[in-house]
Amino acid sequence: MKRIALLGMPNTGKSTLFNRLTGGAARVGNWPGITVELLSGKILLGGDMVEIIDLPGIYDLHGFSDDEQVVRHFLHDNVPDLALVILNATQIERQMSLLLQLKQLNMNLVVLLNMADEAKKYGITIDGRKMSELLGVPIFLLSGKYGTGYPEAQQAITKALRYPTPGMAEQLRSKLEQDTHIEAEMARVLKHAVQIPAQLPESLTEKLDRAMLHPWLGLPIFFAIMYLLFQGIFLLGQPLQTGIAGLFTWLREAALAPLLSGLPQALQGLLLDGIYNGFATVAAFVPLIVLFFLFMAMVEDSGYLSRAAFLMDALMARLGLDGRGFVMLLMGFGCNVPALMGTRVMRSRAMRLLTMLVIPFSLCSARLQVFVFITAALFSPKAAPVVLFSLYLFSFAAAILTALLFKSKFQSNEPFVLELPPYRFPTVYQIVMRGWLEIRHFLRRATKFIIAGVVLVWLLTNLPPSAAPAGSDTLAGMIGSFLQPIFAPIGINEQLTIALLFGFVAKEIVIGALAVIYGLTGAALSGALGLQLDWVQAYSFMLFTLIYMPCISAIATLRSESKNMGFTLFSIGWSLALAWLTSLAFYQGARALGY
């Protein structure tokens, strides 16, 4: 199968383009010569199946960052039949150096000048034909945002693939000295093919930044945006979740229970109280999660995250981190796994490890499910959003405390140099695409962990068969009472202990496990929890859930990214200790105050 490599600098819309080309049907895969995983997808081009690989964004083919080395090693060991080079048309004058570096390797190239729409707004005119002539490679202007220019580009790619691959030069490193030549050639092409006005017209970005990055107003605006975002997610998502949970309960009573009534009692229990209850409880959160990721996608695609890095870098520097680390923490609110992988942009290993140590404290969307359910069950509708926000504050506090405690162990002098992209308004297509990817990701996790998890919970709460379900004689009851000496001082009862145990696998299972343990779903489960727990216990449980290790995937990612088992174990141990101590301080403190 022919192979196309997607190459470009960061912030060129490469990933958007990749998603569009592959229709989102990408898979993560390993490649010879490199240790990190890359996204690839197969598409039909001109009657043949072609594989497209999304390489990390790089500034310099001859650089020495992890990503730059990954790209070089990939090209060396997996010579592609075609390199599709994506350049940001608004920054053409400095992005061209990468193209010329690639051209020197004598590769089969097709160039896509992305964000042509934005370049036009800046008054930058690019003569694609002339540039194509001067460089001797096919060049196409397109807008990934609006989807224009694709058919022509696809035709050219199909055509370029028909030519045999020219011999790929192996002396990549020896080309390093030719940078002067590149500069001269850049100047020549730019002079003939590109006109850039001396003074760029003031853009919307500048007007917005005057407020968003204001010396005094910037930080308050940032916190207001975050607060409104999480308020909005809760206010919109919680009723949706309750509604869907009700729908699942109704479906069970109206259709499933009568349908399965002929089956043996134990099998009925496994199917209804185990798999169905567990899955229904978890699935009820899908709209909340989709909503969350839509909001996150808007913030992420808008370019605001780099502004957050600018605003927060001064504080982060005092914690031994930098502005990018803060962005990773925010990304971790979605899911810790990509945030952990995102630390690859850091070159200093010490800073990378310290950032990886704090990311698991980010209140991810899976933990959000637990908190939304429990706050709705134990707190008044007025107090619930405030309680939820306080958990976000605890999430930051745990990260800050961890960084402060361990920064001397992970000292670095990593430079902080970051590009600031203009604001962009994501299109409906981008948002829908993102939502769809998240639903698919959730369904995958559902089949992998969640079903298996809830079945296991059901077995533990129903074996041995002689014991009363979820009673103290079952396996779960025994584990719960065995761990009670540890969990009793922080106000967590035996049932909640079992749920926490399964939270190690994935936080999505926690509420599903409670549904199985109590044999109830939706409103009935909230009611049972409300009767059994008071708010101090519930909050202590939420604090523990927030701080201890996020899930098995995060642990695995931590292990593979740090390539250090000791560090991974340390991270798990520290989060468990911090979770227990925080819950203990809160629970005993609140009790001592008479609550």
Added chain:
Amino acid sequence: MMRPCGIMAPLLNSPFAMPSTTLATLHPGESATVVAIHAEEALHQRLLALGFRSGRQIELIRKASFSGPLQVRIGTTDILLRRGEAAKITVCRV
């Protein structure tokens, strides 16, 4: 560091020769020309890739509060960098 720069620099004692300074000392709204970069190999490469080359004009857009990073503009690209990194870039005010 305080050697003269600018087009009048060869006339060392000329009143028109401007003293060179570092990017970190510029005020928001001021423009300057990059004279030299005194950074270690990796940072040097990265700054070059972002467009910091001697002779390029650079504008300081704003500084973050609490001694936070700077926002500078080179051509059409906006870049954030810390004051420590900016101090490694010698510039000449325009």
